[in-house]
Amino acid sequence: VNIYFKIIFKKYNYILVENNLSVVNILKNKKNLIFHLHNDILDTDKPRMQCQIALKHCKKIIVVSKYIKKRLELVGNRYSSKISILSNCININDFANVAHHKNKEFVFFYSGRIVQEKGVLELIKAFSKLNKELHNCKLLIVGKSIFNVEEMSNYEREIKEYIKNTSTDNIQFTGFVKYSAMPKYL
Numbered sequence: 001v002n003i004y005f006k007i008i009f010k011k012y013n014y015i016l017v018e019n020n021l022s023v024v025n026i027l028k029n030k031k032n033l034i035f036h037l038h039n040d041i042l043d044t045d046k047p048r049m050q051c052q053i054a055l056k057h058c059k060k061i062i063v064v065s066k067y068i069k070k071r072l073e074l075v076g077n078r079y080s081s082k083i084s085i086l087s088n089c090i091n092i093n094d095f096a097n098v099a100h101h102k103n104k105e106f107v108f109f110y111s112g113r114i115v116q117e118k119g120v121l122e123l124i125k126a127f128s129k130l131n132k133e134l135h136n137c138k139l140l141i142v143g144k145s146i147f148n149v150e151e152m153s154n155y156e157r158e159i160k161e162y163i164k165n166t167s168t169d170n171i172q173f174t175g176f177v178k179y180s181a182m183p184k185y186l
Contacts, residue, residue: 015034016035021054029057034061034062035058035060039115051075052075055075063085105136106138108123109140110139112142121155135170142174142177144156
């Protein structure tokens with residue numbers, strides 16, 4: 001709370017809020033407020049009102065995909081011009097020294113938080129269907145529900161149970177991986 005108090009009474013050229021609608025609500029009267037949204041807000045418990053506040057008060061809203069933009073526009077289409085798409089990306093120079101292996105297996109790769117709004121279970125279900133026909137593919141899932149926390153979430157348990165019941169061994173989880181180690185996995 002102290003940090004928000006300091007931000008409210010200090011002048012900044014821009015304030016970038018990372019994926020937190022509650023913080024946008026606290027800072028809504030600041031000029032040049034920018035909101036970076038990287039997940040679907042309509043399928044969670046976050047109220048539409050908070051999304052409307054963000055659309056109304058932010059100078060710019062940056063989203064990671066056309067899908068997220070369309071979903072946000074459902075809350076307030078008249079603010080569409082404020083919404084820009086900046087896709088997630090990587091620095092390819094980080095991968096320059098990684099050995100390349102020619103392999104006959106095709107590997108699907110997911111990296112991110114393992115939470116319901118990211119659709120990880122749907123990915124696994126789709127992969128399971130594909131894997132019945134093509135046996136030369138694998139799915140590698142890199143991430144955790146809460147970054148480097150050891151304890152499994154209920155959603156992670158649900159995913160593990162689903163995989164156990166499908167009896168596929170072509171899905172592997174790494175758990176949390178630091179960004180600096182990602183090139184090795186990719």
